[in-house]
Amino acid sequence: MVSEATSNLLQDSGKEEHDDEEEEQQQLIWKKLWVETKKMWVVAGPAILTRVSMFGVFIIAQAFIGHIGNIQLAAFSVVFHVLARFSLGILMGMPSGLETLCGQAFGAKQYHMLGIYLQRSWLMESGFFLLLIPIFIFSAPILKLLGQTEEITVMANIISLWYIPIIFSYVFLYTLQMYLQIQSKNMIITWLAAVTLFLHGFCSWILVDKMGLGIAGVMISMNLASWVPIVGQLIFIFYGGCPLTWTGFSMLAFSDLWPVIKLSVSSGVMLCLEIWYNTLLILFTESSKNAEVTLDALSICFYSKHTLICRLNINGWGLMLSFGFLAAASVRVSNELGRGSAKAAKFAIKVVVATSLIIGVVPWALVLAFRHKVSYIFSISVKVANAFADLSILLAVTLLLNSIQPVLSGVAVGAGWQSIVAYVNIICYYCVGLPLGLLLYYVFNQSVKGMWMGMIGGTFVQTLVLIYYRFLSKIQVELMIIESPFQH
Incomplete structure (x- = not known):
């Protein structure tokens, strides 16, 4: 009887230990899930708010131009959907290569490489921007080939010239975002995006409604909205915001460019294929x-x-x-x-x-x-x-x-x-x-x-x-x- 009782006690004890282990394991999983969720939202939350703000800049511009005239709105939409989206797909997709290299370097604690990769990305994207400029300068014949009317083509050519500084801002805007995002320094991006959205709305109201500058007023406001967050992010980086990853400009940025070019071009192609694929629906709808x-x-x-x-x-x-x-x-x-x-x-x-x-x-x-x-x-x-x-x-x-x-x-x-x-x-x-x-x-x-x-x-x-x-x-x-x- 004693041995049987002892055996039962040992079984109960073993069962309790097994239950305790399962409970500890479940607690460990939930803790791990909670930690990973927090890390995810540190990046995802500000990234969502930033993209919503950037999307809002276009919404505000479209709203003001819509009150100027139908031809102006049609021309603005053509420039955005045909020319800007083509450029955006390239210059927004390419920084994904920077994101890969900077993310892995940051995880490996090779912090100094982030600043080098950022500078290499600027060089590479600036070269591609120069190749895109003729598209905006000679937008009129391009849009005529696509079947646009003479009125829309003339207005679109004016808007496309205003758009060149905005396209150039993409060289820095997305690369800086990737660079800061990797280090979880997202709040500076978010605050600047919020300020930009408010500034864009206020400037558009002053320049268009109060000063009567029309299309020029909207495009001036859009250019300001494009460069304000870039200037703010550069000031943050250059003046101590990223002490581990930014050690100043370096000649190393001009060496070993191939990994950046390879990943960046692949990223640009990947995103362009998705953007162009989605725009086909509207093109076929017209007929x-x-x-x-x-x-x-x-x-x-x-x-x-x-x-x-x-x-x-x-x-x-x-x-x-x-x-x-x-x-x-x-x-x-x-x-x-x-x-x-x-x-x-x-x-x-x-x-x-x-x-x-x-x-x-x-x-x-x-x-x-x-x-x-x-x-x-x-x-x-x-x-x-x-x-x-x-x-x-x-x-x-x-x-x-x-x-x-x-x-x-x-x-x-x-x-x-x-x-x-x-x-x-x-x-x-x-x-x-x-x-x-x-x-x-x-x-x-x-x-x-x-x-x-x-x-x-x-x-x-x-x-x-x-x-x-x-x-x-x-x-x-x-x-x-x-x-x-x-x-x-």
Whole structure:
């Protein structure tokens, strides 16, 4: 009896120890999750606010120009959607290469390299900016070839010349953001973005409404809004804001440029392929039946150059959230790879993807629940409301995909896989999505819905490929460490 009682006591004791271990393990997991979540939001929160502010600058400019005249608004929209978006795709995509190198260097505690990489990126992007200048100088013949009217072409040429300093600001704007973001010095970016948004609105009001400068007033205000945050960030960096990573200008910036060029060009191609792919929907919509109503419905989902009033871009605002999580994924992955911890990088990816997906479910559900009412916020037309309700399911699916796909692109940036994703984008977007959309558009007479479904199909396939490449391929898990330049 004694031995049996002793045995029972030992079993109970062992069970209690096992329960205690499980409880401790659960507490450890929750603690780890809480720590990673805080690290993620340190990057994602300010990144989202910054992108919302930058998006707001364009909204304000469009609103003021819309009150000047229809020709001016159409010309401004053409410059932004055709010329600026082309340049933006290149000059905004290229700093992703800087993000990869700086993130891994920061994780490896090679702090001095961040300033060197920043200077190399400035040199490389300045060269590409010089190649883009002729597009804006000779915008008139380019836009005529694209079928624009003489009035719009003349006005667009004037606006495009004003746009050159804004395009040049992109050389510094995004590189500085990446540089500061890697070090979690995001609040300076956020505060400057908020000040810029207020300043832009105030200056536009003074220059346009009070001084009557028209287009010139709006463009002067946009130029100020573009350069104020850059000047503020440079002052912060040069005068002690980044003592570990900025040690002054160095001749080392002119050496070993190839890694920066390789990653930056791959990043630019990757982003351009995505931007141009999304703009195809509007181009094909112009030739559809009942194009005016369809364009009005689409303008609530996207932007249309034919929309003569400023309307909320639901998909655009959703992407502002997604780009914030893209930044978080990139920073966290690159930092952990620089530290040599693939396991921590994998955990960071799971946390960012799960958080972005949970948040993405909210607009997805709202669009579906209020699909018959949303459009009345922007238009009193019953036809537009019906068209929007018809397109709302596709919009909801797009919003859900946008909560996952950009985050996976952020993982690619953090790991330095931009060239691989560029190839994936070419195949999935232009060999799968676009042909499928054209088939549904022309053969099955599905109009803009068919085109949009095909494009969603391409994005869905790309998302599946990136999920497989990141989560299911065991080889790539090891390559994340091997390919890091700071682990050799």
